[in-house]
Amino acid sequence: MFKKILIANRGEIACRVIRACREMNIATVAVYSDADRDALHVRMADEAYHVGPPPSAESYLRWEKIIEVTKASGAEAIHPGYGFLSENAEFVRNVTAAGIIFIGPPPEAMEGMGGKISSRKIAIAAGVLVVPGTTEPLKSFDDAKSTAASFGYPVMLKASAGGGGKGMRLVSSEVELRSALENAQAEAQASFGDDAVYIEKAILRPRHIEIQVFSDTHGNHVHLGERECSIQRRHQKVIEEAPSPINSAELREQMGACAVMVAKAVNYVGAGTVEFLVSDLDKSFYFLEMNTRLQVEHPVTELVTGIDLVREQINVAAGKPLSFTQDDVQLTGHAIECRIYAEDRENNFLPSPGKITRLRIPQGPGIRDDGGVYEGAEVSIYYDPMISKFAVYGKDREQAIERMRRALQEYHVGGIKTTIPFFRDVMNDPEFVAGNLDTGFITAFNARRSQMAPDPTQQDLALVAAALAFQKKTGASTAAQIGIPGRWARSFRP
Numbered sequence: 001m002f003k004k005i006l007i008a009n010r011g012e013i014a015c016r017v018i019r020a021c022r023e024m025n026i027a028t029v030a031v032y033s034d035a036d037r038d039a040l041h042v043r044m045a046d047e048a049y050h051v052g053p054p055p056s057a058e059s060y061l062r063w064e065k066i067i068e069v070t071k072a073s074g075a076e077a078i079h080p081g082y083g084f085l086s087e088n089a090e091f092v093r094n095v096t097a098a099g100i101i102f103i104g105p106p107p108e109a110m111e112g113m114g115g116k117i118s119s120r121k122i123a124i125a126a127g128v129l130v131v132p133g134t135t136e137p138l139k140s141f142d143d144a145k146s147t148a149a150s151f152g153y154p155v156m157l158k159a160s161a162g163g164g165g166k167g168m169r170l171v172s173s174e175v176e177l178r179s180a181l182e183n184a185q186a187e188a189q190a191s192f193g194d195d196a197v198y199i200e201k202a203i204l205r206p207r208h209i210e211i212q213v214f215s216d217t218h219g220n221h222v223h224l225g226e227r228e229c230s231i232q233r234r235h236q237k238v239i240e241e242a243p244s245p246i247n248s249a250e251l252r253e254q255m256g257a258c259a260v261m262v263a264k265a266v267n268y269v270g271a272g273t274v275e276f277l278v279s280d281l282d283k284s285f286y287f288l289e290m291n292t293r294l295q296v297e298h299p300v301t302e303l304v305t306g307i308d309l310v311r312e313q314i315n316v317a318a319g320k321p322l323s324f325t326q327d328d329v330q331l332t333g334h335a336i337e338c339r340i341y342a343e344d345r346e347n348n349f350l351p352s353p354g355k356i357t358r359l360r361i362p363q364g365p366g367i368r369d370d371g372g373v374y375e376g377a378e379v380s381i382y383y384d385p386m387i388s389k390f391a392v393y394g395k396d397r398e399q400a401i402e403r404m405r406r407a408l409q410e411y412h413v414g415g416i417k418t419t420i421p422f423f424r425d426v427m428n429d430p431e432f433v434a435g436n437l438d439t440g441f442i443t444a445f446n447a448r449r450s451q452m453a454p455d456p457t458q459q460d461l462a463l464v465a466a467a468l469a470f471q472k473k474t475g476a477s478t479a480a481q482i483g484i485p486g487r488w489a490r491s492f493r494p
Contacts, residue, residue, distance in 0.1 A: 001024070001026070001314075001315075001318050002026055002075075002076045002077045002101070002314065002317075002318060003026065003027060003076065004026065004027040004028070004029060004046075004073065004074055004075040004076060005017075005021055005026055005027075005028055005029070005075055005076070005077045005078070005079055005103070005314070006028075006029040006030075006031070006066070006069065006070045006073060006075040006077070006078050006079070007028060007029065007030060007031070007041070007045070007078075007079050007081060008031060008060070008066050008078050008079070008080050008081065008084065008085055009041075009060070009079075009080060009081030009082075009083070009084055009086075010031075010032065010033075010036055010039060010041055010060060010372075010383065011039070011040075011041065011372035011383065011384070011386065012370050012371055012372030012373075012386060012387075012388055012389060013081035013082055013083075013294075013296075013372070014030060014041035014045075014081060014372070015040055015041050015044055015370070015371065015372050016310060016370050017079045017081060017310055018030070018041065018044045018045055019044075020308065020310040020311050020314065021314070023311070024311060024314065026314070027046045027047070028044075028045045028046050028047070029045060029046065029047045029048070029049065029069070029070070029073045029075050030042050030044070030045035030047070030048040030049070031048070031049050031050075031051045031059075031060070031066065031069060032048055032049070032050060032051065032059075033050075033051060033052055033053060033054050033055075033056075033058075033059035033060065033382070034050075034052070034053050034054050034059075035054035035378075035380045035382050035383075036380070037050075038377070038378075039372070039377070040371075040372050040373060040374055040377065041372060047073055049069040049072070049073065051065045051066065051069060052065065054380065054382040055382060056084065056382065056383070060084045060085070061084060061085060063085055063088065063090070063091040063094060063095075064094075066078070066085065066091075067094060067095060067098050067100065070095075070098075070100055071098065071100075075100070076100065076101060077100060077101035077102070077103055077314075077317060077318075078095055078100055078101070078102055078103065079103040079104075079310075079313070079314070080102070080103070080104060080293065081293075081294065082293045082294050082295065082296060083384065086104065086293040086294075087110050087114055087291075087292050087293055088110075089107035089108075089110040089111045089114065090107075092104070092106070092107040092110065093107050101317055101318075102317070103270070103313050103314060103317040104269075104270050104271075104292070104293060104313070104317075105266075105268055105269050105270050105272065105292050105293075106267065106269060108266070108267070109266040109267060109268050109269070109292055110292045112265075112266045113262075113266055113272075113289070113290040113291075113292050114161070114292065115160045115161055115196075116158055116159070116160050116161075116198065116289055117134075117135055117136065117137065117160045117196070117198050118160075119287075119289055119290055120133070120135055120287070121135050122262065122265050122266060123262055123265075123287040125265065126261045126262055126264075126265040127261065128258045128261055128262055128287045129258075129284075129285070129286050129287060130286055130287045130288075131200045131201060131203060131277060131286040131287070131288065132151060132200065132201040133151070133156075133198060133199055133200030133201060134147055134198045134199050134200075135198075136198070137160060137196035137197060137198055138181070138197050138198060138199065141177070141178055141181060144157075144177060144181050144199060145174065145177060147199050148171065148174065148177060148199060149174070151199065151200075151201040152201070153171065153172055153173055153174070153202075154170060154171060154172045154173075154202040154204070155170075155171050155199050155200065155201060155202050156168065156169070156170055156171070156199070156200045156201075156202045157169040157170075157171060157180055157181060157184040157197050157198075157199060158184075158197065158198055158199075158200060159184060159187070159188035159191070159192060159194070159195075159196065159197055160188075160194065160196040160197065160198055161188065161192035161193075161194040161196065165232075165234050165235025165236055166187055166188065166191040166192070167184045167185070167187045167188030167191060167192070167197060168184065168235055169181075169183060169184045170202060171202075181197065184197050185197050203277050203279060203286070205279075205280045205281070205438040205439075205440065206230075206277040206278060206279060206280065206438060206439055207228065207230045207244070207246065207277070207278040207279075207280055207437060207438055207439070208228075208229045208230045208232065208237070208275065208276075208277060208278075208288075208439050209226050209227070209228055209229065209230075209244050209247070209255070209275075209276050209277075209278045209285070210226065210227050210229055210273045210274065210275040210276065210291075210295070211223050211224075211225070211226050211255050211256055211258075211259035211273065211274045211275075211276070212224040212225065212226075212227065212271070212272075212273055212295075212298070212301045212309075213259050213260060213262075213263045213268065213271075213272045213273065213274055214270070214271055214272075214309070214312060214316075214322060215263050215264075215268040215269050215270065215272070215316075215322075216269065216316045216320070216321050216322045217269055217316065217319060218321045218322075220321060220322050220325075221260045221263050221264050221268070222260070222322065222324070222325065222326045222329060223256035223257075223259050223260055223326070223329070224301050224305050224307065224329050225242060225243055225252055225256065225301065225304070225305065225329065225331045226242065226243055226244050226247055226252055226255060226256075227240050227241065227242045227243075227244070227295075227297055227300055227301060228240065228241045228242070228243070228244035228245060228246075228247075228437065229275075229297065230437040230438050230439050230441060231426070231432075231437060231441045231442060232439055232441075232442065233349050233442050234349070235439075237296070237297065237339070238338070238339050238341070238419065238422075238442075239336065239337065239338055239339070239423070239426065240296075240297035240300055240336070240337045241300060241334065241335060241336040241337070241397070241400070242300040242301055242303070242304045242331070242334070242335050243304065243331050243334070245397060245435030245437065246278070246280070246283065246435065251283055251285075252331075254285075255276060255285055258274070258276075258285075258287065259274035262274050262287065262290055263290075266290075268292075269316065270313055270316055270317065271293070271294050271298070271309050271312070271313050272290060272291065272292050272293070273290065273291040273295050274287070274290050275287075275288040275289050275290065275291065276288055280437075280438050294309060294310065294313065296339065296386075296389060297337050297389070298310075299335070299337055299368055299370055299389055299391045300335035300336065300337045300391055301335075303333070303335035303368065303391060303393040304331045304332055304333055304334065304335050304393070305329055305330070305331060305332075306332070307323075307324060307329075333393055333394060333395050333396065333400075334393070334394050334395070334396050334397040334399070334400040335391055335392065335393045335394075335400060336391065336392055336397075336400045336401065336404050337389055337390065337391040338390050338391075338404065338408070338419070338420075338423045339386060339389060339390075339419070340386070340387040340388045340389075340390050340411070340413070340418055340419060340420060340423075341385050341386050341387065341418065341419045342354070342379040342385035342386075342387055342413075342416045342417065342418055343385060343417065343418065343419050344417045345417075345419055345421060345422040349419070351381070351385045352379075352385070352416045352417040352418070353378075353379045353380060353381045353385060353416070354378070354379055354415055354416040355376070355377070355378050355379075355415050355416070356373055356374070356375055356376065356377050356378075356379065356387075356413060356414065356415050356416060357375070357376075357414040357415030358375060358412060358413065358414030358415065359373065359374065359375040359412070359413055359414070360410065360411065360412040361388075361411065362390075362406075362407035362408075362410035362411050363410075364406075364407070365403070366392050366393040366394055366399075366400075366403050367392055367403070367407055368390070368391045368392070368393070369388050369389075369390050369391075370388055370389040370390075370391070371387065371388035371389075371390075372386070372387065372388065373387050373388070379416055387413065387418065390407070390411065392404045392407055397435070401427055401432075401433060404423075404427050405424070405427045405428065408420055408423055408424045408427065409424070425445075425449065426445065429445060429448070431444070431445070431448070432445075
């Protein structure tokens with residue numbers, strides 16, 4: 001087993017890996033930029049090394065510097081977390097060439113599944129159904145036009161490289177196609193340095209359900225059930241749960257078998273996730289893509305299976321076989337995760353960086369907070385504004401929702417805006433409680449919320465009535481004294 005591991009990441013995932021290493025009696029090395037000098041992961045690690053200025057390209061993405069620090073620290077392995085260098089095949093090859101163990105899949109698997117077009121080809125060859133679409137990048141607008149017409153609208157334009165919803169556009173008609181194609185290509189080029197875009201048939205009201213897979217170097221490939229990830233903003237997940245409200249044991253077995261087929265097709269090693277679109281109408285499912293790394297939402301799988309995925313990653317990288325078989329995997333109870341972001345839900349979930357002036361984290365039964373901040377910490381403008389992965393566990397979905405409601409009332413973050421108020425509202429939404437989910441949930445939820453919002457005029461009239469009653473009782477003589485709203489103050493006569 002390794003004696004020392006370097007974590008090539010920051011924030012809550014770096015803290016999560018450090019905790020696993022500490023339980024395994026493995027020393028840890030953190031890296032940090034100027035902006036993260038006082039970050040929690042730096043404080044928690046046994047050693048910490050500076051790697052550059054705040055921009056990621058000058059610090060956390062400098063793989064030459066990361067390898068240099070790994071050697072200098074004496075670490076034998078690198079855990080990449082997720083994001084940054086976690087799916088960079090060139091980085092993995094250079095890590096291996098330097099005599100360092102990479103805790104993750106081989107570069108060939110990353111390359112095969114890293115491009116959405118290449119991954120579709122691999123899935124098709126493995127006998128897994130994919131969403132109807134192209135297997136080559138679009139060559140021109142005319143190519144896009146004829147292809148879209150052959151599938152029938154609506155269609156989805158997708159960047160071949162990368163993820164996180166970048167370079168993705170839903171196109172409802174030919175009128176929208178040209179501008180959508182140009183915007184998707186431009187965003188793909190800016191985000192991934194690759195403007196390749198392809199077309200898929202848009203699945204209406206789809207659920208986004210993913211299967212956690214795990215493989216070792218001894219030829220063992222298993223799955224650990226599914227996660228429901230349909231609640232998304234800007235094509236990025238914000239609430240996840242395990243198991244899915246619609247998955248039966250039979251559907252889970254079918255999806256799990258397909259996910260394992262994909263993992264075997266690329267000789268996968270370590271933790272990975274195979275993502276599917278599932279029709280809410282007939283439960284038909286289609287391969288979407290594979291993420292060749294640990295996922296943000298891994299805690300819900302850990303809670304319902306009792307398997308520590310990070311610990312398992314480290315063991316597999318050290319050459320050990322998986323500590324469990326497919327028959328050992330049992331899903332018990334229900335878990336829900338809310339990604340606590342420093343974002344303003346009233347401003348299209350835009351980042352809300354700043355200093356955390358107060359932090360109160362919930363406690364009690366079934367509570368798990370994988371956090372990366374502390375009271376007084378700064379949420380930087382340079383990185384993803386996630387504060388924590390907050391998860392709860394219950395004996396069933398009903399109890400998990402009840403527990404999340406209670407916990408979110410206790411969760412307070414001062415100094416910045418967060419997504420906590422949004423999650424409080426979702427947990428009380430009848431459609432969410434009923435398990436009626438799809439990738440358009442937030443749009444529909446916001447529409448329901450706006451219809452339920454009280455009329456400001458009626459609110460003001462109620463305030464005026466209360467204020468006049470107060471005036472009559474106390475003898476107050478001005479609108480300000482009795483709290484009459486500004487728009488009504490001019491007509492006030494004592």
